[in-house]
Amino acid sequence: MLHSEPPLGEGIFFRFPMNPFICLNAVITCLLLITSPIAKADTPPKKISLSDFPAAAVEEVVVPVPSEIFAVLDKLGNPNWKGQLRDGKTRTPEDRARIALLLGNVIAEGFVAVEAEDAERVKELGRQVLTLADGINVRKSVIARSKSITDKADQRDWRGVRAEFDGALQDVRGAMQELNDQDLSQLVSLGGWLRGTEVLTSIVDGGFSKDGTELLHQPELVNYFDRCIGSMGSRLRKNPLVASIRDVLRKIGPIVSEGGDKITPEQVKSIHDLTHGVNQQIVEGNIGN
């Protein structure tokens, strides 16, 4: 349950380096796409066998950005977002794995604060993002984002704030990958997913609807996170908090493998309790409680 951005969000169209040759082609492309009669599609088979795609022919699951999920939640009504907000300020832990998880957690919390339209909380979370990023040496990557979060919260530009939190998540992950910290980068995503899932299940539990429950049907994503932990270095894999999260993922996996319409209110509550417990560990560091 994690990540993305509205319109100009990432500014990708302007940041991506292009040579003049490509620019010219791009302009022609856009003109062709806009002005040509409807481009004809090829005729794909109505059904394929996914077994024809061995692992080597399948790219890993694309982890959704938080905005993708919040975009759906926006359409499901107006739950009590303020009631979902977590109190208090987090302290930067020493354990880098926990910092990464907490960073993802805090970014996801930012989305909740945006939904609650709580400008002060949004600004506080923007500052926490910066502090936590400092703890894992990627502060530089989010300085501008943190400032933009504050500015846009002051302007109550909630869509803009969402874009900045999405961007912060992606920038932090990108910076970590540049530092060859892929494992920690995955933990940031995982931390965001865990907090997002806790909130989602709380909302669904508060007003159980099949449409809301649908959002929990994420089997491949849960397996993906499990695989990610499995492929981490042994020190990280054996980190008690990471190991605890893996246990939780393995309990959630079978539940979310059910079709969205088959997940019961009791199962929603169970996912909520599991994610709530592990998020408390991330925030408070009381592993094993």
Next chain:
Amino acid sequence: MNFLSSLRLSFGSRKLKNRFAVIALALAAWSPSLVHATVDDALSFAYESALPYYKQGFSIRKDAWGGDLGVREKKAVSSQLFKGNNYWFLMATDVKGATLSVHIYDDNGNLVDAESWQKGRFAGARVSPKATGTFFAIVQILKSPEDRTPWALVYGYK
């Protein structure tokens, strides 16, 4: 060149750009015809093909996926999509004369494109998931003057 195949791209990455520089040099030494055909160029085109959808209010993901494929070779990109959102998947290559396709299938292998188009080195498919779950964007090079054709895929949602 298979090392390109499973490359997952996050642009703006200096490391990746360096990697492409090394790849470009290697390709230049091996085949002059491939100097301009790289995955990052393909990605530029993929983002450009997303521009009209961005203008329609779709948020375009910064993450992108790409590699290189032989003619008629297919690859699946698995995605978690949510009922209630609309998605456009956009694929491109910078190889002139190449044609490619992208179509979306659910986890039972059923085609779920709400609409799709294919125009030379660009292709797009839209899906409005009827249920939340795992979906597969199946990308394919239909025709190309090159043995291996770099491709890139991006997606947007609203």
